[in-house]
Amino acid sequence: MRITVPEALTESLVKYEGEAGRAWSAGLPPLAERYLEEWELRLDGEPGHGVASLVLPVLRADGTGAALKLQPVTDETVGEATGLRAWDGNASVLLLDHAPETGTLLLERLHADRPLSAMPDDIEALEILTELLARLVAHPAPEGMRHLGDIARAMLDDVDEAVTKLPREHDRHWLRWCADAVAELVSEPGDRLLHWDLHYDNVLAGDREPWLSIDPKPLAGDPGFELCPALWNRWDDVVATGDVTRAVLRRFDVMVDGLGLDPRRAARWTLGRVLQNALWEVEDGEHELNEIGLAVAEAVRQRI
Numbered sequence: 001m002r003i004t005v006p007e008a009l010t011e012s013l014v015k016y017e018g019e020a021g022r023a024w025s026a027g028l029p030p031l032a033e034r035y036l037e038e039w040e041l042r043l044d045g046e047p048g049h050g051v052a053s054l055v056l057p058v059l060r061a062d063g064t065g066a067a068l069k070l071q072p073v074t075d076e077t078v079g080e081a082t083g084l085r086a087w088d089g090n091a092s093v094l095l096l097d098h099a100p101e102t103g104t105l106l107l108e109r110l111h112a113d114r115p116l117s118a119m120p121d122d123i124e125a126l127e128i129l130t131e132l133l134a135r136l137v138a139h140p141a142p143e144g145m146r147h148l149g150d151i152a153r154a155m156l157d158d159v160d161e162a163v164t165k166l167p168r169e170h171d172r173h174w175l176r177w178c179a180d181a182v183a184e185l186v187s188e189p190g191d192r193l194l195h196w197d198l199h200y201d202n203v204l205a206g207d208r209e210p211w212l213s214i215d216p217k218p219l220a221g222d223p224g225f226e227l228c229p230a231l232w233n234r235w236d237d238v239v240a241t242g243d244v245t246r247a248v249l250r251r252f253d254v255m256v257d258g259l260g261l262d263p264r265r266a267a268r269w270t271l272g273r274v275l276q277n278a279l280w281e282v283e284d285g286e287h288e289l290n291e292i293g294l295a296v297a298e299a300v301r302q303r304i
Helices: 007-017 019-026 028-038 080-087 122-137 148-163 169-183 228-232 235-240 244-259 263-283 291-303
Strands: 054-059 065-070 095-099 104-108 111-115 192-194 203-205 211-213 219-221
Touching (some): 028 054, 122 203, 122 228, 148 219, 228 244
Antiparallel strands (some): 095 104, 111 203, 192 219
């Protein structure tokens, strides 16, 4: 079976990495063939992809299914194998093999066509996600993980410049408000092993367990920093309630209760996540902050 790189993956790599991304995409077929041979794998279906990764369904020598994940070695991906080893399949996809020099992973096969986002009831989906998250953050972060404290301090250093690029006073106000919330916590960033990107599409149905998390960006820090993706994903479900603030707070409270968090501290770290996304938006050339992020910030402020 011929290995083809989805055009959408190449476009994504070029968007974020320019010509280096195009070159990496062009090198994917021979890279995949290398690990198919070294790890004695056979292709077993059409490729899938994320923003920067190619995922190939494969069969191992013993006939069991697996997934071969190829991705560039970056700050975001370098800790993935370490995090997966620490979780060892507890609420997470199992790591079967790893090539550190290329960032290639061999993973347990899950059902990519059955994400948690497809569950009709968003609160039921949220409760499942929260139960998984509670198990993930029960683990202390291994040595060598990136630290939330370092990331938070870097965010605070970028705020003054970002404020100058936002013409709306409303946006400038919220950027400073979020920064003030982070500044209160930066000296106590936590030490749990965080997923950092746990939303409904990063939870897939499995055979070993009903649901398992995938695609972590592991980080050492406070579990309160984990809530935002589940607050602002499936946003149409929030809007459909007719009361955005109430719906966001309902999600927030479900997660805080399920994780046993201090709501005030969790609210501040949630504002930190809004700040992080806002700074990324400004860095990408946006002159107005995302309205969904602002709506989340306005809601969780009530829990401080």
